Amino acid sequence: MAEMMYWQGILRAHDEEMARDPLVFAMGEDIGVAGGTYKATSGLFAKYGEQRVIDTPISENSYTGIGVGAAMIGARPIVEIMSVNFAWLAMDQLMNNAAKIHYMSGGRIRCPFVMRVPGGTAHQLGAQHSARMEKVFMGISGLRVVTPATPRDAYGLLKSAVRCDDPVVIIEHESMYNLKGEIPDEEFFTPLEGVEVMRPGKDVSIFAYNISVHWALDAAQKLAQDYGIDAEVVDLRALKPMDRAGIAASVRKTHRAVVVEEDEAPVGVGSEVMAILNEECFFDLDAAPVRVHALDVPIPYNRRLEKAAIPNAGEVVAAVRKMLGR
CATH class of the missing domain: 3.40.50.970 (Thiamin diphosphate (ThDP)-binding fold, Pyr/PP domains)
Known part of the structure; x- marks a missing residue:
């Protein structure tokens, strides 16, 4: 390595x-x-x-x-x-x-x-x-x-x-x-299809991609340390074609789902994941899935407003705690 x-x-x-x-x-x-x-x-x-x-x-x-x-x-x-x-x-x-x-x-x-x-x-x-x-x-x-x-x-x-x-x-x-x-030092290839479980867990599945994977991992660590919640973090990685079976497999284990994205919510990656959850594992869910996403505004230049417009690990923690009644 x-x-x-x-x-x-x-x-x-x-x-x-x-x-x-x-x-x-x-x-x-x-x-x-x-x-x-x-x-x-x-x-x-x-x-x-x-x-x-x-x-x-x-x-x-x-x-x-x-x-x-x-x-x-x-x-x-x-x-x-x-x-x-x-x-x-x-x-x-x-x-x-x-x-x-x-x-x-x-x-x-x-x-x-x-x-x-x-x-x-x-x-x-x-x-x-x-x-x-x-x-x-x-x-x-x-x-x-x-x-x-x-x-x-x-x-x-x-x-x-x-x-x-x-x-x-x-x-x-x-x-x-x-x-x-x-x-790794040796040559390797990452598949162009499929999700990757970045952190296994049993209480809730957190789906993320790109930079939001890191917010999800930070949130999962805080949830475990401070609240005893064992979150599974799944990197969607391949957005097209999306791994319906991989998404469903995680939710059938945890029975709860949070989708995290940097993008605005309308017609986004989170919307597609929510549709997959509805179609593939409706009866496996113990709670309605939740999206954590950016505000539906043009990203401001002002630094404080820019930070306010996009989500972070704290918002992921809050979404999971609310879902689990913690």
Whole structure:
């Protein structure tokens, strides 16, 4: 095992896949000479050259389209959008081409395309740079959507995504790039489907993804220490396709569910989990499921208001205590 930061896991995955396959290349704004806004491509330009680590103009729809076209003829591009907020500009290429070409070609054309996007609320970047777009990507048939919550998964999910024949959107988080964690020395791959139980428990299931996994783990520790509540924390990790069986298995053990997300509640990841709970394990629940989520407002620039708009571990603790009458 080696301790690495989140961005270092991403960089290692890039490097290994580019060394293995000359058809793997990376493109995006400032990923070459500058090494990436969050250092996730640092040093790759010098090692692989300008034809495989491509600095692009500020034109997300254009270079995403180039990547999608390259994938259709056999290359394996890793396209980085500097911020998920800018992915709106690339949605035509992503939705109408990458996601649909395999179906529309009758299975004759594959699109092994990877889009990496940092998102989330990250310290006073304002409403136009604090988007949470998971629910948008989840609503597009033909895409896979994954969200690494740890350096280990940041490495393993990118490795798996590059070798997948489907288009994959990897949603990272701007506040987690310096997060430290252990990554095995040997090569490994994190599955693009399925949940992971981060902390087993018996009293309540806390479902989370991306940065909210860490709020859930902090909450579970406090619940155990201060209130004797044994919470199970489940990292949803793969948002599309979502692991219905894995979600149901946890709730059938604990009989209670709390869903934690950084996004606003309407039409979100939590809404989909709630629907799964209703459809798969209605009679296994001892209490109505609860969502912990951001306020339905544009994220404020003011630091205090920004913190007030998004949830935290304390709100998760309060939700669980209320559910259990503690």
